[in-house]
Amino acid sequence: MQLTNQYFMNKWPDAGKSIITNKERPSNIWTRAVYYEGLMALYSIDPKKEYYDYAVQWGDKHNWGLRNGIETRNADDQACGQTYIDLYLIDKRPERIKDIKASIELMVKSEKSDDWNWIDALQMAMPVFTRLGVIYKDTTYFSRMYDLYSYAKHRHGDKGLYNPADHLWWRDKDFDPPYKEPNGNDCYWSRGNGWVVAALARTLDILPGNDPHYNEYLQDYKDLCAALVPLQRNDGFWNVSLEDSTNFGGKETSGTALFIYGFAWGINKGILDKSTYKPIVLKAWNAVTKDAIHPNGFIGYLQGTGKEPKDGQPVTYTSVPDFEDYGLGCFLLAGSQVYKMK
Secondary structure: OHHHHHHHHHHOOOOOOOEEOOOEEOOOOHHHHHHHHHHHHHHHHOOOHHHHHHHHHHHHHOOOOOOOOOOOOOHHHHOOHHHHHHHHHHOOOOHHHHHHHHHHHHHHHOOOOOOOOEOHHHHHHHHHHHHHHHHOOOOHHHHHHHHHHHHHHHOOOOOOOEEOOOOEEOOEHHHOOOOOOOOOOOOOEHHHHHHHHHHHHHHHOOOOOOOOOHHHHHHHHHHHHHHHHHHOOOOOOOOOEOOOOOOOOOOOHHHHHHHHHHHHHHHHOOOOOHHHHHHHHHHHHHHHHHHOEOOOOOEOOOOOOOOOOOOOOOOOOOOOOOOOHHHHHHHHHHHHHHHHOO
């Protein structure tokens, strides 16, 4: 974790520098936000001042703001709030939480519930709502979060983005039936389901147990984890298309890392059976660290941005994704929980 993180910090010494791929983007977008979630997870087990300073620099460079201002309803814009809030809890400077609180409050006061029309949004935004509800002891954040979650689960697409038969999630309405993969199975994108695992883990981690929807989130988390178990590859990774190894069937690190994170978190919380899940976690973690991590800290086998198996291909040991940040964030989240496992 130290190696991979140092590689990134050396490459991006200016935390506020914009990201240029096919176009220029500010560095407070979701891709970088996921990296900082991972950095804060690393900081929690290895509290180096340079990690904290690097995260604070990121917030300062963006004036603790969101890409499209406080009126944005886009979860990709709000993901940065997870780290802003974490840093606020360490040093309660009001500017750190002001804009993310204002943005989420506008959504809480609205009755619109169809914003999370892609499952990545659950990970980007649910932990923000949860953190704010806990800090301000205000359950309206939790109830609005559930409205948005329930709409994604049951209403987007034809019958929602969640398949209760398979306990897996379609990435968005483009992939629910009749859409099929080349082998005839449903298209369940690895990283998309990884985002859901992470969203539920990060939400359940701090959501009060007496919340009326706590048990539904918990059951969805357990069911999703159980569904992923038989889909693990022999080499320890998961396919980009969870049920079709013929559709770009190589190794992929980001989805695998998110599953490691979710499983290890569940083991550490006593939610998942250790005898069942620990061997799966170790097999996956050992595969990633052995096969994907370069001697200099670069992470291989990372699928670039997209929403389905063909995006960002080919994914190889040496291929460079369009954004390197979120993959590292997923890896650091995973490692932080593996480190805590007994």
